[in-house]
Amino acid sequence: NAGVTQTPKFQVLKTGQSMTLQCAQDMNHNSMYWYRQDPGMGLRLIYYSASEGTTDKGEVPNGYNVSRLNKREFSLRLESAAPSQTSVYFCASRGPGGGNQPQHFGDGTRLSIL
């Protein structure tokens, strides 16, 4: 049972470089999410995809883009990385049933931007 798989687990970038964070889920879930987690800030939603073919902005979308490649995969792209984007990034998915279902998380990508 893989659940939600994120790659890579760790990455160091230089300011201005670009990068795509990958996420895949094998639970046949419709909805997928990208969060960032910073010390003392909790989880903040970057973008989400309620279903295949749709994406929406969350609380902190600036500097990021997303692609819902298919039902399984949802990627997050940093076009020009900035030190303020140093964070731990989590992908999550949720099954059908409206909002009354828990989100299931991957183990994160730890990203440092120098």
Next chain:
Amino acid sequence: GESVGLHLPTLSVQEGDNSIINCAYSNSASDYFIWYKQESGKGPQFIIDIRSNMDKRQGQRVTVLLNKTVKHLSLQIAATQPGDSAVYFCAENPGYSTLTFGKGTMLLVSP
């Protein structure tokens, strides 16, 4: 390890004690609530959930209590073990596709 636990309120207990972790939620329209556990270097792990038409729900060694009058949620862990040491946070669904997460409480269990 990660620094996600920095600046969080901390609850320190002895092994075998019962632990109570509290959460104040913000939106009176929220109808679904979840507790997550996050261990160092891992993603949040679902523990238990509760819908707004209930005020109590029990799982294995865990109980969630919901008080809608004061917008308060609590997680009770019975017979706390060292493996329960982690950051715990609540989440609420205010009726959208997304969840709103609390900042969390760090639970430290001493043997």
